[in-house]
Amino acid sequence: MLQATASRLPRPRAMPWPALRAALRRRPELLLTPLLALALLLLWEAAVRGGLVGRFVLPAPSAVLVALGAGLADLSLPWHALVTMGEAAAGFAIAVAAGLVVGTLVAEFRILERAVYPWLVAIQTMPKIALAPLLVVWFGFGPSSKIAVAAVISFFPVLVTTLAGLRGCDRGQLDVLRALGAGRWRCFASVRLPNALPQIFSGLSIAVVFAMTGAIVGEFVGASAGLGYLIVQANARMDIPQVFAILLVLGAIGVLAYALVQAARRRLLFWSPQAEPSRT
């Protein structure tokens, strides 16, 4: 039966192959990257099943998938993910607003720069993640302490890039506005801020990742919900496959958040050569 079908339709099946082959010759990574991942996963599975690595040290990929499926099915993973994402998003929003406002004030007013900047540098050199236990004491075990940690650590990338962007302003463009009698606010809105946007967006890309980190660490310290809380719980039960499943979810959220920032960047910075390297 199979032979008969094959002999009746010998050519059409071969049709897509030349196109596919040409595509793979141009971009071999399209095939090689997934193949490599598959090979590593199989090796990993074999190593665990063969007893080469202890099940509690490194769970087999199949076990991780089972844990992931279970977590998704009973909605525990989506629920805790939503909690963490909400905290991170709120912290990120606070950090962006505060970073833009403080950065603008410091860049626009010399006096503030002299008074505040040394302090900002001093605080910036401190590992702010160390504040997490203190913030949990101050803001309690609820989401507000996680929002605070996320905001504190993602504030500085926004602040620093806003400052750098506003300072590195094009003098020629400012001259055009000043020669028209434009005031300070107009110069800021029409030249300084748009000029700073490429740098600010670099800050946002960093801050969005920091905000997730902050929320997770806050949950490590003390929480009753969220992926960080879930990791601590699973770790305590030695439920390593679940830990891995949560890490997978975290990875997916990180990629999603980063992609959102990049999409916003492409929309807003269509004119910037950094956004589109293909354009000269």
Add this chain to the structure above:
Amino acid sequence: MSASLIAVRELSKVYPTAGGERVQALSRITLDVAPGEFVSLVGPSGCGKTTVMRILAGLLGGYTGSVVVGGRALHGPSRDIGVVFQDANLMPWRNVLANVMLPVEVLGLDRKAMRPRAEALLRLVGLAGFERKLPGELSGGMRQRVAIARALVHDPAILLLDEPFGALDAMTRDSMNVELARIAAEAGKTVFLITHSIAESVFLSDRVLVMSSRPGRIVDAIPIELPRPRGLDIIAAPAFAATVLRIRGLLEEGGAPATVTLAH
């Protein structure tokens, strides 16, 4: 000469340097520009040309002497002056039309009413059909054309140009000079051009003010009596060469030599 559109009297400017010394950038500059006149200020690099330009544009204060533009003493930027800088200084996030409309927004003029004028100016500078392009998609010469249209959009009486084609290659520069002469004539503007190219100043101007450096002062004013409209072939005319040489002589007396090239 009829009432001057620009009248500068005894203008002096001293800059303090980082070392605490004082450098006399301009020394008792006196000049007049009549309505409709095309006047160039030519001099070597560092002679204070740009200081004159920044004072006229209202970007620089702290001088002595008087500057009167359109019958009013200058205090800061004047609406009577449209400025074209050495670089086009376009906003890369605004398309060509939005760049030309920028002065309309800053000065709070009626956008709807001014839009046809902006489009007409883009036709005047030869950029019809480029309204939606971004500056990054234009050549250097085209960007400077946009800058000229932008300087003219609020209909100032005076077009003030500071080495507007200095950043362009020699061939583009020549054709832009021909264009500038046509645009100035068609727009009916008084033009004050600052340049270090003697040939450029002779080619474009009704009158050339020769400036020398340290301290910057005006050493002579040369009327250019070449017929208009002028084409690039005028460079070969004996009267053109004689005028260029005369100005060059004046500059050499005053110190540093200036460039003569108007590329062939």
